[in-house]
Amino acid sequence: MDFSGKVAIVTGGGGGIGRATSLGFAKGGAKVVVVDRDESLGEGTAGILRQQGGDTTYVRADVTKSADVQAYVKAALDKYGRIDCFFNNAGIEGKLADTVDYDEDAFDQVIAVNVRGVFLGLKYVLPALIKQGSGAVVNTASVAGLVATPGMSAYVASKHAVIGLTKAASGEVARNGVRVNAVCPGPIDTRMIQSIAQTRSPNDPAGFAAGYQQMIPIGRYGRAEEIANLVLFLCSDASSNMTGGHYVSDGGRTATGGAFTAVKA
Numbered sequence: 324m325d326f327s328g329k330v331a332i333v334t335g336g337g338g339g340i341g342r343a344t345s346l347g348f349a350k351g352g353a354k355v356v357v358v359d360r361d362e363s364l365g366e367g368t369a370g371i372l373r374q375q376g377g378d379t380t381y382v383r384a385d386v387t388k389s390a391d392v393q394a395y396v397k398a399a400l401d402k403y404g405r406i407d408c409f410f411n412n413a414g415i416e417g418k419l420a421d422t423v424d425y426d427e428d429a430f431d432q433v434i435a436v437n438v439r440g441v442f443l444g445l446k447y448v449l450p451a452l453i454k455q456g457s458g459a460v461v462n463t464a465s466v467a468g469l470v471a472t473p474g475m476s477a478y479v480a481s482k483h484a485v486i487g488l489t490k491a492a493s494g495e496v497a498r499n500g501v502r503v504n505a506v507c508p509g510p511i512d513t514r515m516i517q518s519i520a521q522t523r524s525p526n527d528p529a530g531f532a533a534g535y536q537q538m539i540p541i542g543r544y545g546r547a548e549e550i551a552n553l554v555l556f557l558c559s560d561a562s563s564n565m566t567g568g569h570y571v572s573d574g575g576r577t578a579t580g581g582a583f584t585a586v587k588a
């Protein structure tokens with residue numbers, strides 16, 4: 324994918340999927356603004372990009388805070404003068420608990436990062452794209468935006484909301500040359516899935532992970548690079564007729580309703 328001369332913002336750019344996508348954008352020649360609330364992770368990604376000869380800036384921001392979101396947009400425009408691709412990706416998994424036991428503050432926190440953060444990103448990045456008359460946005464939903472995982476009600480609700488935000492915003496800006504899509508990763512091998520395995524099965528996270536991967540038709544977790552490839556495609560001209568959609572990359576898990584058992588080993 325050729326992104327030379329283009330500018331990409333990646334939120335959650337210090338994490339697994341965000342880092343892989345930042346690297347992909349840079350490999351294609353884009354200038355990358357890495358946004359993360361965790362400075363060591365965000366600077367870590369920026370450092371790798373610089374080592375590889377990339378032009379990058381790290382901006383520390385908490386995506387739940389309007390001032391921080393406005394500041395990362397301003398930083399991108401001040402430094403590079405435009406924004407072409409926006410990967411609105413920062414997210415948290417929250418607690419694992421049934422709805423009746425789900426802590427109210429923990430619920431609010433998940434909604435703040437995964438819904439308000441995505442909303443604020445759209446609210447403050449889209450004006451720059453509309454002004455330019457071009458641009459592509461990809462929001463990170465999840466297969467949890469399509470089907471439920473019991474014990475993760477806040478996360479499931481938040482990712483359904485990301486698909487809703489994607490649909491609403493896409494229609495608003497389609498005539499301005501701006502596209503808005505969502506990706507729905509299945510289980511991907513990053514900190515997040517490792518943390519879920521640890522919480523679900525503190526005594527045997529590796530056993531939990533092995534069992535979980537057996538239930539995925541492809542037989543393994545996805546890799547962050549596989550989500551990055553989908554995001555890059557959705558930000559490229561190769562997807563110029565695609566907007567308002569949500570695209571699954573999950574090794575076949577959703578297609579089998581999570582009830583897959585291999586017939587052959």
Ligand SMILES: NC(=O)c1ccc[n+]([C@@H]2O[C@H](COP(=O)([O-])OP(=O)(O)OC[C@H]3O[C@@H](n4cnc5c(N)ncnc54)[C@H](O)[C@@H]3O)[C@@H](O)[C@H]2O)c1
Nearest residue numbers: 335337338339340360385386413414465508510511513515
């Ligand atoms: N890993 C999976 O299995 C999986 C599956 C489906 C969807 N997702 C989604 O993919 C996205 C990326 O997750 P990941 O797997 O790379 O996990 P990750 O934990 O490695 O990365 C998330 C990044 O977001 C950052 N972040 C969290 N809250 C933030 C905030 N308020 N402001 C700024 N940055 C913040 C974290 O510091 C971290 O660097 C998330 O939206 C997640 O919900 C992940």
